[in-house]
Amino acid sequence: MRFHLVTIFPEFFAGPFQHGVVARARESGLVDIQVHDLRNWTRDRHRTVDDRPFGGGEGMVLKPEPLFEAVESIWPERPAGSRVVLLSAQGRRLDQRTARELAGASELLLICGRYEGVDERVAEHLADLELSIGDYVLSGGELAAAVVVDVVARLLPGVLGNESSAVAESFGESGLLDCPHWTRPAEFRGWRVPEVLLGGNHAEIENWRRKAAYEKTARLRPDLIAESDRREPGTKDSLARKTEP
Numbered sequence: 001m002r003f004h005l006v007t008i009f010p011e012f013f014a015g016p017f018q019h020g021v022v023a024r025a026r027e028s029g030l031v032d033i034q035v036h037d038l039r040n041w042t043r044d045r046h047r048t049v050d051d052r053p054f055g056g057g058e059g060m061v062l063k064p065e066p067l068f069e070a071v072e073s074i075w076p077e078r079p080a081g082s083r084v085v086l087l088s089a090q091g092r093r094l095d096q097r098t099a100r101e102l103a104g105a106s107e108l109l110l111i112c113g114r115y116e117g118v119d120e121r122v123a124e125h126l127a128d129l130e131l132s133i134g135d136y137v138l139s140g141g142e143l144a145a146a147v148v149v150d151v152v153a154r155l156l157p158g159v160l161g162n163e164s165s166a167v168a169e170s171f172g173e174s175g176l177l178d179c180p181h182w183t184r185p186a187e188f189r190g191w192r193v194p195e196v197l198l199g200g201n202h203a204e205i206e207n208w209r210r211k212a213a214y215e216k217t218a219r220l221r222p223d224l225i226a227e228s229d230r231r232e233p234g235t236k237d238s239l240a241r242k243t244e245p
Contacts, residue, residue, distance in 0.1 A: 001105070001156055002032040005145050006070050007112040008049055010037045016146040025159045033149065036074060041066040050115050059116025067122050071109060081106035083128045085148070087141030088113050090123075091130035094148065096171035098131070102148070103155040110148060112141030175224060179213040 005013060013035050017023060025031040039047040050060040071084060083105045092098065102108060111118070111127065123130050133144045153159055171177070182193040196208045217224050 001030075001103075001153070002034065002107045003149050003153075004074055004107065004109040005033065005035045005112065005142075005149075006038050006067070006074075006109065007035065007140075007142055007145070008038045008114060009112075009140070009142055010035045012142040013146065017149070021159060022150055022153050025153050025156070028158070030156060030158050031149075031153050036070060038062075038066050038070055041069040041073065053116065057116070061116050062114055062118040062122070064119040064121045064126075067111060067118070068126055071111075071126060074109065075107075079107050082109065083107075084109045084111065084126060086111045086113060086118060086123055086127035086130045087132070087144040087148070088118065088123070088130045089132050089137050090117075091132040093135065094131055094133045094151065096151075099148075099151045099155060102152045108148075108152065110141070110145040112145050114140045171224075174213070175227070176213045176217040177221060177224065179209040180216060 007013070013033075017026065017033055022031065022033075026033060038049050042048055048063070049066055050062050053059070053061045075082065081104075083102065085102070085108060087110060111122065131144075131148065133147050138144060182197065186193045186198060194208070196204055199205075214225075
């Protein structure tokens with residue numbers, strides 16, 4: 001997949017994509033990330049990208065002209081299956097389901113918002129999706145864009161190496177949190193690893209992990225269980241049956 005990132009701080013992305021899963025995906029050619037400086041589509045000597053909001057108020061607003069021209073220059077013809085995403089505190093909240101939808105795109109163009117916001121015509125007439133990574137306000141969309149690239153990239157075929165990793169982890173196909181994990185030593189400061197994980201019975205381990213994942217989700221994120229049950233009535237009963245001894 002190809003990602004385009006439109007930003008006024010292109011140097012921001014020098015670090016986030018040089019490590020870990022995304023770096024390996026780039027090196028192997030599974031992911032292509034192109035960073036574009038929004039100021040390249042300005043026409044004045046100050047390379048102005050923002051202006052005061054109509055009606056008054058605090059802060060500055062990103063202008064529509066350079067953003068429209070940037071997208072139209074990057075994609076003179078929109079590739080089939082491509083999507084323009086505006087990173088914004090007002091957007092739909094990113095979750096794993098949304099990440100899977102985005103992973104199905106052919107190309108993603110991420111617009112990094114800044115200042116007080118972005119001219120509303122960008123959200124209404126240019127972006128296909130307005131997206132937020134959480135219910136809080138960042139100084140700009142660059143951090144959010146880096147999060148979106150990481151979350152989406154790891155869902156692409158071949159990126160993780162073990163395809164089942166993205167299925168079994170938190171917010172995977174079950175919709176639950178991942179089960180707890182332990183590693184060596186089996187006993188540390190008097191705390192022991194659950195005996196079932198040391199026994200080697202894979203069926204018992206799998207059953208225990210399902211039950212532990214459900215219990216952890218109920219304790220930390222009960223909203224996920226409620227949401228799963230709304231989507232698929234009977235999910236709770238089904239999970240309970242699966243985790244019975």
